Amino acid sequence: MKVFYEKAKVISLKRIGDSYLEIVLENRNIARWGRPANFVLIKGWENYDPLLARPFDIVQADGETGRFMLVIKVTGRGTRLLAKLEDKSEVSVIGPLGKAIEDFSISRIGLLVRGVGAAAVVLLAEKARERGIEVYTFLSASTGSRLVCRELLEKYSTEIEIATDDGTIGYHGDARERVSAYLDEPGFDRLYTCGSRRFARFVKDMDKQGRIEGYLFLETYMACGMGDCHGCAVGKATGEGYYLVCKDGPVFRSSDVVID
Amino acid sequence: MASLEVEIAGIRLKNPVMPASGAYEYSEERKSFFSPGELGAIINKTIFLEKRIGNPPPRIVETPCGMLNAIGIPTGGIEDFIETQLPKMESFGVPIIASVAGNSIEDFLEVSERVAETGKVSFIELNLSCPNLSEGIEWARDRKQLFSVIERVKASVDIPIIAKLSPMVSDVAEMAAVSEDAGADAVALINTYKGMVIDIEEKKPLLGNLTGGLSGPAIHPLAVYAVFSSYRKIKIPIIGIGGIASWSNAVEMILAGATAVGIGMYNFVNPMVMKEVIEGISNYLDDNGFNSVKEIVGLAHRLG
Structure with a gap:
């Protein structure tokens, strides 16, 4: 590219x-x-x-x-x-x-995001909606003032659920509980997550159980952004070496990578 | 316009600018900025006989005017180099330097011989100084080992040998002289300095490998001195590497005694840096009334 x-x-x-x-x-x-x-x-x-x-x-x-x-x-x-x-x-x-998401041959996606991780999925939400894909967003933060990209995600989502740890806005508690309520009905072709290790582990678990196709937007320190420095390594689930977040990602199938 | 052509071991480079090993891939992304064919020479990320996966993350951390890296040389091994990388590098039509390393002298010999047998490589650079491998730097620290590995590779291949040395020694110029005595055709000065960053929240070293190699503008004056002091002791050409971020940094290196320069981490910050350095050296030569870059190699020694 x-x-x-x-x-x-x-x-x-x-x-x-x-x-x-x-x-x-x-x-x-x-x-x-x-x-x-x-x-x-x-x-x-x-x-x-x-x-x-x-x-x-x-x-x-x-x-x-x-x-x-x-x-x-x-x-x-x-x-x-x-x-x-x-x-x-x-x-x-x-x-x-980074590798752009180009495959939109799906009908419904879920976005589970927290804090500034919400910024990663806005363009995906917009482009998915343009193609008639339903977008269910679960936006989370510790408190109301830390909800990021709320207006944009409200605009591009078919449905949006907000959750805050302290209950200042939306659901008082963990956004994963809200996602779980949707996993079987209507269900998602893909569930993307960004901004929280706990969320990443949750998506990985759901993927492993065969309930969704899970995808992780990974964020890490990097120097060059195009595969030269090899600084942004993430372990392959196979145990055989590393992917580079910048060039092989930043989005990975949850079953492909190791999350601490 | 002044000539930028230089010569190392009888091989002509159309200009004195090349990547430092391990900091530049011959990728489509990189070709967006300029063709590697515009460089004086090109070099691969160091290969060993076997494939390597590299070190666990975190692998990099920023430091004042620099960065530490503890990548651990993830590369595909000799087969991958010959089958995949070399054809790609050949397509640019400029001299190829094959950077190689091994865990023993036998490894160095085998990987060097296999690279030389391809007939497609102009130089072999022996990476004797990687600070991120347990034994990596030791080659360049021990005079006997250094002499021995260079002498034996030199005897077994018929292409010029460049010794890439470490600054982590009491006197890098001494090691450059040992390299020359052992038969090296050129030296590359310098590899990174070993360093550490402590994560004060976690209260432990930040990098997965604990230590990493320091590169970037922070080490530039150290690299210039390594080149300057070595130039006085050896007759073989020096490739000056270390913290070059601009054409003026490169000119400093050449005035200190480098015949050519290698640019590493600054490619990460400014993808155009190597091209800007080529143009900047050319303008400097014109502005100062020189006909050839060869006229300024080591010029800083006149008064020193």
């Missing part, structure tokens, strides 16, 4: 809650070619410290306006620098990266 290394202009930067950031960037090629599960590497500073660009999922991509959106959890040095970007400043972008 063609990968671009270009500048992207900062169109807007919006703080969401206490720890998230929504960034709209302008770059025609990323906006044109970004597909579900693709990600980009962003560097918004010139010097060598921090040295590496940071990987983020493409949340929205609009080929007509040339704009794309990222949702970022401000958590370390790189993301704190991105939080300080000013409108009309420029960042460098490498992408689209």
Whole structure:
């Protein structure tokens, strides 16, 4: 796949809650070619410290306006620098990266996501709905202010269930309980998850029991994003070596990989 | 326009820029940026006789102006190299360096002989300095072993040998001199420095392998010094590697005594870096009135 290394202009930067950031960037090629599960590497500073660009999922991509959106959890040095970007400043972008989800020969999917992991599935929800696929979303967070991409997921989902650990919004408790209520009826052709190890283990279990086809969006530290550095390894379930999250993923069938 | 052509062991490189082993795959993604055929030479990720799976994650961690990697060289082995990688590399029409390693001198000999037998490789680079293998760095640390492995490979293949050395020694220039005495046609300086990051939450080393090799701009001045000090002791060409992130970093290396330069981790940050370095060296030569890059190799020694 063609990968671009270009500048992207900062169109807007919006703080969401206490720890998230929504960034709209302008770059025609990323906006044109970004597909579900693709990600980009962003560097918004010139010097060598921090040295590496940071990987983020493409949340929205609009080929007509040339704009794309990222949702970022401000958590370390790189993301704190991105939080300080000013409108009309420029960042460098490498992408689209990762293996896109291209197979939509299905009728119903479930999305089980938590925290900033929700950002990974928005484009999938949008593109699936465009193709007439039913999208059931289970959006979870510790508390209401940490629900990420809620409006977008409400827009693209056929049905959405929200769960918070403290009950501030939606179901008071674990989103897995809500998913379980749907597993047999209506059931999902595929269940995707992102943002929680517990969720990943749950999806893996359900897959193993033959109740769904489970898929994991994996997130990990990476340097190059295209298979050169071999930094983002995840163990193969067969025990024979590793996949690279950047190039073999970021989405894996749950039965193919080892989750701690 | 000044000539960028250089020569190592009688083999002409159209420019002095190449990837450092292990940091650049000849993939479709990479071809999006420029063709590897524009480089002076190309090199593979080190192969052993057997397939290797590499180290458990986490394998990388960022450090100030650098990164530690503990990848552990996951590669397909000699068969995979000959059948899959080599045809791909050949298609670019530039000299190929085969990076090889082994767990014993016999391994080094066998993998080198098999690579040389293909007749498609211009150089063999002996990776004597991987800090992520239990015995990896030892080859470049022990004078006798270093001499012996180079001498024996040199005697058994008919293509030039490059010794990739470690900076984790008391004097890398001494080891470069040992390599020259043993028959190496060139040395590649330097491999990464062994380092560690502790995860203060988990209260244990962060990397799966505990230690990793430090690369990136942080080590550039150390690499320049390794090249500078070795240039005074040896006559064979030096390939300067370590923290090159720009054309000016590469020019420094050449002025210090490198005939060519290898670029590693910065390919991760700037996918265009090698092409920018080729153009930058060319502009530097023109701006400073030189006709050939060969004129500036080791020029920093005039006053030193």
